[in-house]
Amino acid sequence: MSGSENGGGRLAAGPRCIAIVGPFQSGKTTLLEAILERTGAVTRAGRVTDGSATGDASAEARAHGHGVEPNIASCVFLGERMTFVDCPGSVEFMHEMRAVTPACDAAIVVCEQDERKLPALQVILRDLEEAGIPRFLFINKIDTATRRVHETLSLLQPASRTPLLLRQIPIWKNGIAIGFIDLALERAFVYREHAASEVVDIPAEEVGAEKEARYTMLERLADYDDALMEELIEEIEPPRDQVFDDLRKELREGHAVPVLFGSADRGNGVTRLLKAIRHEAPGIAAVRNRLGVGEDGPPLAHVMKTIHTAHGGKLSVARVLRGSIKEGDTVVGSHGAEARVAGVQRLSGPASVRESEAQAGDVLAFGKLEGIGTGDSFGVGKSPPRAVASVAPPEPVFSIAIATQDRKDDVRLNAALAKLMEEDPALIVKHMPENGELRMSGQGEVHLKVAMERLAGRYGVTVERREPHVGYRQTIRGKTTVRGRHKKQTGGHGQFGDVVIEVEPLPRGTGFEFVDRIVGGVVPRQYISSVEIGAREALNQGELGFPVVDVRVTLTDGSHHSVDSSDMAFRQAARIAMAEALPKCNPVLLEPIQSVEITIPTDCMAKATAIVTGRRGQILGYDSRPGWDGWDVLKALIPESEMGDMIVELRSATSGVGAFTATLDHLAELSGKPAEAVVKRAGAVARHA
Numbered sequence: 001m002s003g004s005e006n007g008g009g010r011l012a013a014g015p016r017c018i019a020i021v022g023p024f025q026s027g028k029t030t031l032l033e034a035i036l037e038r039t040g041a042v043t044r045a046g047r048v049t050d051g052s053a054t055g056d057a058s059a060e061a062r063a064h065g066h067g068v069e070p071n072i073a074s075c076v077f078l079g080e081r082m083t084f085v086d087c088p089g090s091v092e093f094m095h096e097m098r099a100v101t102p103a104c105d106a107a108i109v110v111c112e113q114d115e116r117k118l119p120a121l122q123v124i125l126r127d128l129e130e131a132g133i134p135r136f137l138f139i140n141k142i143d144t145a146t147r148r149v150h151e152t153l154s155l156l157q158p159a160s161r162t163p164l165l166l167r168q169i170p171i172w173k174n175g176i177a178i179g180f181i182d183l184a185l186e187r188a189f190v191y192r193e194h195a196a197s198e199v200v201d202i203p204a205e206e207v208g209a210e211k212e213a214r215y216t217m218l219e220r221l222a223d224y225d226d227a228l229m230e231e232l233i234e235e236i237e238p239p240r241d242q243v244f245d246d247l248r249k250e251l252r253e254g255h256a257v258p259v260l261f262g263s264a265d266r267g268n269g270v271t272r273l274l275k276a277i278r279h280e281a282p283g284i285a286a287v288r289n290r291l292g293v294g295e296d297g298p299p300l301a302h303v304m305k306t307i308h309t310a311h312g313g314k315l316s317v318a319r320v321l322r323g324s325i326k327e328g329d330t331v332v333g334s335h336g337a338e339a340r341v342a343g344v345q346r347l348s349g350p351a352s353v354r355e356s357e358a359q360a361g362d363v364l365a366f367g368k369l370e371g372i373g374t375g376d377s378f379g380v381g382k383s384p385p386r387a388v389a390s391v392a393p394p395e396p397v398f399s400i401a402i403a404t405q406d407r408k409d410d411v412r413l414n415a416a417l418a419k420l421m422e423e424d425p426a427l428i429v430k431h432m433p434e435n436g437e438l439r440m441s442g443q444g445e446v447h448l449k450v451a452m453e454r455l456a457g458r459y460g461v462t463v464e465r466r467e468p469h470v471g472y473r474q475t476i477r478g479k480t481t482v483r484g485r486h487k488k489q490t491g492g493h494g495q496f497g498d499v500v501i502e503v504e505p506l507p508r509g510t511g512f513e514f515v516d517r518i519v520g521g522v523v524p525r526q527y528i529s530s531v532e533i534g535a536r537e538a539l540n541q542g543e544l545g546f547p548v549v550d551v552r553v554t555l556t557d558g559s560h561h562s563v564d565s566s567d568m569a570f571r572q573a574a575r576i577a578m579a580e581a582l583p584k585c586n587p588v589l590l591e592p593i594q595s596v597e598i599t600i601p602t603d604c605m606a607k608a609t610a611i612v613t614g615r616r617g618q619i620l621g622y623d624s625r626p627g628w629d630g631w632d633v634l635k636a637l638i639p640e641s642e643m644g645d646m647i648v649e650l651r652s653a654t655s656g657v658g659a660f661t662a663t664l665d666h667l668a669e670l671s672g673k674p675a676e677a678v679v680k681r682a683g684a685v686a687r688h689a
Contacts, residue, residue, distance in 0.1 A: 014284045014361030015081040017319055018277060019101050021128070022110035023120035024089040024656065025066060027140040029055040031110055031264035032073060032086045037194065038270045039075035039082075041348070045194065045267065054349035055086040059457055060450045068450050069424075070096050070305050072317060072363065073348045077274050083363040085304070091120065091656050092444035095394050095426040096305070098127060099374050102291065102389030103302045103319035106134040106251075106281040108273070110264070112141045113152050119601050119657040122159040125257075126628070129161055132290050134251045134281060137164060138273060139261035142177045145170075153259065158630065165220055165256040167247075167276070168269075169213045171206060180261070181206060182272060183214045184243050194267040221246040224255055248280040284361040288321055291388040298381040299323025301331075301358070302388055306374045307365070308419040310458065315365040316372055317347065318358075321388070325366070325380060326357035333378045334387040337371025373422055393425040395661050396441035397647040400448055402463040403438060409461050416459035420451055427451055434547065435469050445648055470641045471592045472546045472678060473667055476585035479504035481556070484577025486569050497569035499523065499531055500557035503581040506550040508667060512539060515554040523558040523570070530567040531555050534574025543583050545682035549590070549667070553578070589675040592640040595665035598650065599625055600658045602632050607653035609634065615642035637665060641678075 020028045032055050033045035046052035051062045055071035067088035074083045085104065087097035101107060107128055111121050128135050137160075139152060147155070149170055157164050170177040171188060179190035181202055188206070189197035202210055218238065222229035225246050231238045250256040260276060262269015288295060291302075301318040308314055325331065329341045345352040345365040358364040372378050379385045404413050417429050417440075427448075428441045442448050448465075455461045481502045488495040506513060514532040523531065535553045542548040558573075596617070600608045605622065612619055617638035625631035638646070643662065650658035670678065 015083065015359070015363070016106075016277065016281060016283065016361070017083045017085065017104045017287075017363050018281065019097065019104040019107040019133075020084055020086045020110060021097050021101070021107050021124055022089055023117040023124065024091070026089060026110045026112055026117065027264045028086050028089060028110045029053050029067060029071070031108070031138065031140065031270070032071070032084055034194075034264050034267045034270045035084060035274065036073055036075055038196070038267060038274065039077045041073065041075035057350040060453050063453065064446065064450070066090060068093055068446075070100050070317075071349060072305075074346055074363070078278060080278060081362075082274075082277070085363070089120075090446065091123075091651065091659075092442075092447040094123070094127075095391075095443065096424075097124070098391045099425075100304045101128065101131055101133050102391065103287060103304055103321070104133060105283055105287060106136065106277065108277075109135050109137050109257075110140050111137060111156065112139065113145055113147050113155065115155060116655050118156070118159050119655050121156070122628075122630075123657055125160045125162075129254070132254060134254065135257055136251075136273070136276060136281075137257050137259045138269070139259065140264050142170060142261045142268065143263040143266055145177060149261065160257055162254060162257050163220060164259050165217060165247075165250070166213060167217070167258045167260050168272070169206075169209060170261070171203060177261075180269065180272075181210050181213075183210070183217050184240070184247060186210070186214065189272070191263075191266070191268040196271045197268070218243070220256060221250060224250060224253075244279065251280050252282045252286060284321065287319075291321070293321050293388055295322060297322060298379050299325050299329075300377060300379040300385055300388075301325060301366075303369075303372060303374050303376050303378070304363070306423050308423060308458075313342075313368050314370065314419075314422075315345070315367060316369040316378075317363065317365050318378070319363050320358045320360050322360050323380065324357050324359050327367075329380050331366075331369065331372075331378045331380055332382065332384050333369070333372035334376045334384055334390075335371065336384045337369075339369040339372060339378075341369070342367035374425055393428075394443060396426075396428055396443065397660060398444050398448060398645070399439055399441040399468050400465045401437045401468040402440050402452070402465050405462055405464055412459065413455070413461050413463065416455050416461050419459075420454060424451070432469070434471075437469055439468050444651070445645070467644060471664075472670075472682070473549045473590040473592075474542045474544045474546045474587050475508075475548060475550045475590055475667075476503070476505045476582065476587055478584065478586040480581050480584040482577050482581045482584070484573045484575070484580065486573040486576055489564075494561075494564040495566065495569040495572070496561040496564035497527070497566070497571070497573035498559040499555060499570065499573045499577055501531075501535070501574065501577045501581065502554040502556055503578070503585055504552050504554075505585070506552050508550055510550050512536065512549070513552040515552060517554055517556050518558070522560070523555065524560055524565070527560065527565065527567060527570040528555065530570040531558075531574045534571035535578055537571070538575045538578030538582070543587055544589055544679050546589070548582065548587075589670045589678060590667040591670040591678075593637050593665050593668050594640050594643060594662040596636050596638050596643075596660050596662045598634040598636070598658065598660040599628075600632055600634065600650075600654050602630050604654045604658065605632055605634065608650065608658065611646065611649055611653065612636045612638060615639070615646060617642070638662075639668075640664075 036042045037045040071086040168180040171179040188202040301320045303318045305317040344355045375390045377385045486497045539548040617636045620635040622634040
């Protein structure tokens with residue numbers, strides 16, 4: 001074939017970058033191993049089950065038996081460099097895929113004939129569709145298939161808004177797929193274990209099925225090719241080059257998703273998949289167009305992943321979009337940070353090979369780009385480039401409180417957490433000043449467990465975990481007036497402050513209000529602000545053990561001493577008055593109520609509503625999810641105390657795809673035994689603090 005990358009033929013498009021994505025345990029890492037073996041990058045395919053795979057090489061991935069971060073490996077196929085990025089399939093690590101795919105030429109979506117995984121497949125395909133990433137669908141595990149391929153296509157099509165285009169049909173023998181017929185080439189292939197398939201004549205009994213399936217494929221292609229449509233109407237056999245041109249065009253323009261199949265575990269169907277990528281996937285020029293990057297200009301790269309290594313320091317895995325970048329170059333990031341490239345490496349799982357420079361299309365690791373993070377762009381020159389594909393991290397759905405077992409490790413913990421958050425933007429750690437708690441939040445229980453394992457394994461910092469504090473508050477129902485007097489004689493100047501305050505409730509959500517009604521200077525003007533400060537301090541922890549809100553404090557009277565009065569004395573007098581007043585005002589506990597939007601497949605609605613009501617939630621209503629066939633949005637109000645592990649239960653009930661967002665809606669009174677239990681628990685925690 002001949003022509004340009006954007007034209008009818010295929011010209012070498014530079015090094016390729018292909019993401020391997022798909023639902024949890026669909027065989028992505030096994031497919032990567034088969035590709036590496038087929039192309040000679042490894043002598044023998046590793047296995048996930050025994051920890052010998054090039055991908056999933058980290059201790060955490062092997063401990064959990066699945067990917068927890070992108071794994072990168074390169075190979076050469078028919079003279080062309082290809083880099084594959086194996087992305088985690090677990091919903092808790094799907095944000096890693098979203099950071100990788102914008103700079104990829106195309107994606108291989110690995111799936112299987114399992115209707116339970118259809119919702120996860122739909123989420124992945126939707127992400128790729130919205131990002132404009134060309135994609136191949138690889139139906140894995142054909143060796144254990146129980147459905148005919150057309151039944152499988154009907155099963156999978158609802159997960160894709162783009163038509164699925166069948167490129168192959170299986171050759172069956174005794175109910176087992178022993179090979180396939182390529183509908184574009186009109187050739188038959190018989191599988192060989194861990195080797196390229198053998199070309200054979202199309203079996204006589206399959207000729208009719210091949211003709212029918214090929215005509216269906218050509219009809220789909222003709223939707224966007226008038227010349228091909230005329231040829232089909234006139235029963236003219238289209239030239240093979242024209243068919244491949246149409247396949248290439250429809251993939252790149254997002255009109256079709258080519259469907260191939262095989263068995264990653266046996267190495268079946270791998271060569272044809274590689275050839276489809278080589279001939280039909282776009283190259284770096286198409287990525288530049290999609291990201292709005294011109295061909296001309298200074299060298300530019302996009303960071304797909306940040307890694308902190310034990311001995312080599314920080315590595316920024318990036319795709320070079322134009323130009324070349326070499327060791328020693330000074331680069332500037334999209335946020336203005338300048339750095340000097342300290343080495344360029346090609347990664348293959350945990351191994352690396354030093355390179356002299358990175359060319360357009362390469363995916364390499366650049367050393368010590370401080371201040372440049374995942375999702376940033378960087379380039380050679382003095383002006384910061386725009387971030388061409390910044391992806392916002394998802395909102396956290398699961399939180400724990402962490403603390404070091406030894407306080408002397410706190411400094412090391414903070415340094416280690418900074419590195420983990422730079423590697424994984426979906427990991428969020430915040431210090432809660434209200435209670436001194438260090439709160440770690442993320443995408444699920446396993447996500448945070450992996451972070452804790454990395455803290456221990458990589459940085460030698462072991463942390464303890466517990467349930468995070470719930471943001472309980474207390475307020476008052478009643479009103480009272482009290483006097484607070486602080487008098488102390490210590491020799492020389494004493495301490496004297498005397499105030500009369502009125503304490504009363506305010507409407508919910510008002511906060512704190514301080515009113516000065518002093519007349520005649522009984523409390524000198526310079527001390528009134530100290531009275532307010534003392535009153536505010538007293539509200540930090542009320543009688544029930546929680547901060548007090550929605551209170552008005554009015555300073556009505558008092559007295560002072562010309563020598564012994566001071567700011568501190570009046571501040572203390574206000575605290576004494578508040579300590580006496582609050583218990584007299586009928587204190588009441590308030591619990592935070594979250595406004596929650598839950599997205600779920602429609603057929604999981606009954607399970608989702610049961611989860612909400614089982615957590616003292618109030619259902620406000622539900623509606624169809626805009627633009628998502630077969631999905632709904634459930635709106636509810638749920639107490640914060642009930643939401644700790646809700647994501648675990650929700651995912652269990654929705655094949656792993658249920659999700660929610662939550663924001664504080666209001667504070668509601670909590671009384672009776674539930675309130676007593678909260679107060680008792682808070683008291684026990686305070687005694688042991």
